[in-house]
Amino acid sequence: MDDEEFGKNPLAPVGLLLSILGGPLGLIVSFLALRRADRTGEGRRMAIAGLTLSAIWITIAVFTLAALVNPGDGPTAGDAVAVEATGTTVTVNPEVADETTPPSAPLITSSELSALAHDSATVRGKTFTVSGRAVSDGTETDDVIAAVTAPGDDVRVILRGPLVGDIEHDEDFQATVTVTDTKVIGLPVLQVSDLDIP
Structure with a gap:
C-alpha cells in the first residue's frame, strides 16, 4: 500500500x-x-x-x-436440582396407581393362614393384610393375642408392635403385618406395620 x-x-x-x-x-x-x-x-x-x-x-x-x-431446549446435567421427598402424595386420578404410594399388602388367603398356623417358615418374611378379633388387649404390653380370619379359617396369632397397644379385648381390626420367625407360647408372631380399628 x-x-x-x-x-x-x-x-x-x-x-x-x-x-x-x-x-x-x-x-x-x-x-x-x-x-x-x-x-x-x-x-x-x-x-x-x-x-x-x-x-x-x-x-x-x-x-x-x-x-x-440458551444451550438447548431441555435441562442439562448442570441444571439438575436435588429434590427432597416430603411424604406428601397427591392423587389426581384414583383410577391410575400413584407411583409414590406403596402398594397395599395382599389379603392373606386361607392356605397361607393354614401355613401360618402349622409351619410359619413357609410364609416367613411375607407381608399380608389380615383381619381378625383381639382375644386379649394390648394395654400392658406390645403383644396382643388375636384370632386372624380368612375365608373358612381362623388362626390364633400374636400381634406385635407399638401400634397394637390401641387394641382392646374383643375388638375387630385390620392390620398390615409381616410374618416373623418367632413363636411365643406356640403362636406365630406377626409384626404390625399398619393398623386400622373400625
Whole structure:
C-alpha cells in the first residue's frame, strides 16, 4: 500500500485491518471510511470489504453468545436440582396407581393362614393384610393375642408392635403385618406395620 494511495481516506485500510481482527470497532471505522470514500472517491472497495468482514464477525459472535446463554431446549446435567421427598402424595386420578404410594399388602388367603398356623417358615418374611378379633388387649404390653380370619379359617396369632397397644379385648381390626420367625407360647408372631380399628 502506498501512503499516497489512501492519502485522502486513511480510514479504509485501518477499518479493514480492524475488521480482520474482529470486533465492532472495525465496523465503525469501515463505515466512516465508506462515508469518506463517497466524498473523496478513494478506498471504497476496502471499506466495503471491512464492513463485510465485520458483519460476519458480529454474526458469529451473536450466534455463539446465543448458544452459550440458551444451550438447548431441555435441562442439562448442570441444571439438575436435588429434590427432597416430603411424604406428601397427591392423587389426581384414583383410577391410575400413584407411583409414590406403596402398594397395599395382599389379603392373606386361607392356605397361607393354614401355613401360618402349622409351619410359619413357609410364609416367613411375607407381608399380608389380615383381619381378625383381639382375644386379649394390648394395654400392658406390645403383644396382643388375636384370632386372624380368612375365608373358612381362623388362626390364633400374636400381634406385635407399638401400634397394637390401641387394641382392646374383643375388638375387630385390620392390620398390615409381616410374618416373623418367632413363636411365643406356640403362636406365630406377626409384626404390625399398619393398623386400622373400625
